[in-house]
Amino acid sequence: MPSGLKDVVAIAAAPTYVLALKRDGTVTSWGANSNFVSAGWTSVVAVAAGPSHQLALRQDATVIQSGAGAPPPPEGLTAVAAIACGSQHSLALNQDGTVIAWGQTSVPAGLSNVVAIAAAVNNSLALKSDGTVVAWGSDFLLLQVPQALDSVMAISISETHALALRTDGTVIRWGRNLTSGQDQTAPPYIKDVIAIAAGPTESLAARAPLRFAKFEVVDHPTMHFRTFTGRDYTVEFSTDLGSASWTPLPGGRVTGTGQLATVLDDTQTTGGYRFYRFWEER
Template sequence: MKKILLLLVGVPFMAQSQCWDQISSLNNSVLIQKSDGSLWGYGTNNDGSLGSAIGQINAPVVISADADWASFSSSPKTSLAIKSDGSLWAWGINANTFGNGSSSTTPVTSPQIVTQITDVASVSTDGSASFAVKQDGSLWAWGSDQYEKLGLGSGDQTTSSAVQIGTDTDWVSVKTCVYFVLALKSDGTLWGWGRNSAAQLGQGYASPGVEPDEVYVAEPVEIGDGAWAQFCGYERMALAIKTDGTLWSWGYSGHGALGLGQMAQTVLVPTQIGSDNDWSSVSTAGQVSAAIKTNGALYTWGIGMAGALGNGSLTWTNVPGQVGTATNWTSVGNSYVCTFASNSQGQLYDFGYSGNWGYQNYYTPLVFTSADCSLGIGENPRNFSVWPNPVDRTVSIAFDGNVEKFRLIDASGRVVIQGSPVQNQIDLAQLSGGLYFLEIESDGKSYRTKLLKK
């Protein structure tokens, strides 16, 4: 008999004294990183996007033990990752999505370097198209141009090689949302392109025609009034956090995932969720959304099916609600009717129906024993963040306390800059591009987080 997952009882994967750091999830595939830099995955692996052997992977397995992975993006077909030297790596099915000028139906089950594009700072793939921001701030795309989401102009621009989008060199990060794409510039402006059937581009209108007559936006257009810090989206909706800590949403959801107080609604322009101004990260899979506050509290909203909200109820909710009382959550992701979240105790939780992509094919509450997780390189403590990241010139520090001094450490462990921040800001204009670790000291304790210099 199937059991229903309720309360804060999920699937905890013990980190064995290493913290889980980043999470990337799309549909049935989950990539995660430990604080030692190693890359892991679990879920449906029919096309090798999780590395290892083809087939279902029921608990996290190591994809690469290398310690220099900087960021990554998962999808059911293709996975992409960046190393600290800016090199791009790909595995899974190459449906023009590797960016190496070719395609193949043969699964690649371990990361292989893509030599055709270098100096990469940010990457995103959905298995049909891929996007990257280079360290010089230029934006690139390759793969399928369905919905004109490559951003290269009208007409089919499908390509297996990376092509630059426009000529601007002030892009910071990019995220493909399956039907459309979002990207952030260094001035805090957010841009989007692709399908706009449900106002997911935040332009004040929707174009819900029937293909091929549906109107697409073939080049980047600005969304909202700027000052954005973090963003996400899925198919027909988007969520974003501004630099003042407020949370916003737009587009369409029939499951309350917009968080604006209605189950089914179309929102034409970015609209604030509540009045709180202490949000730090956000995630959505279209049916379920989740966010973490600066105090480490986790909130979820949307479809309650299978306990995906982790709040002890199967009821759907249309506004953010706190998950338990813990304030040690560090990262969060969503996939279909599931929420993934890691905490500072070294545990990774899987709330909801994980039958399609991991652990078990039925709902099983588990009792677990916590394991302490000490701070390690790459861990991002709940009260310590930096923005923008990647950074071009000046980085700002957000921290719940007094930052007495800082050290910037390169990937080899060498201290390259140290001192005391001025108004919690550090000028990095003269620093070479690459992956660094920013370490701060406060009240006799040290905290570290990753920082990517463009």
């Protein structure tokens, strides 16, 4: 990793190199054959890395490509929201929910209302706004999306398996295992997950039982936080952090739905301070 690298907001990794997107919209790379980032890679908001080619999504919703192994992006990509790289193909998610592909793949007919995409080697995934997943490509086992899979909020795919993160914080896995057999299992202890990543022989999950989304003060303090389906949460307040004394907020008990929860403190009076915490009941 380059010495002094900081202000990184996103990364993308391929088998032999890494891309790091910095806060100023520039991209740093390191590893084998990583000298492809040119002066034109500015105002970047997202990056994707394939084995031999790279994509960058710019602030103006256009796409830059470098490297080899895939044909250049088609003309007219001017409203792109997300990008993904396979080995010899690339994907672009348009702002209208449609998907554009180039290289050795084609998008399933009628695919629409897509909110996220993922690609690896010769396979691709699309997450639709209704929480379902569509798969296409050449690896039969990666096409076997588990039946009744729904309520998905994030997807990831590698050359061996795919992952889906559901709104209840659980992870669904499908594809092949280390002996190349079919595998649709995930460890039962994986829960409270907020992010996932699939690698060639491993899966990663970031866990966070409590998740803050937004805090605002208008007439009364209002808390917004993401919940997991079926979990119970309690919001408490304290006027003195040093006292370790917390009081349940009236109306502050929430049952999770997988969406943002909103809790209003309408008991707060003018003047003074209140501190708030959110915790999941076990």
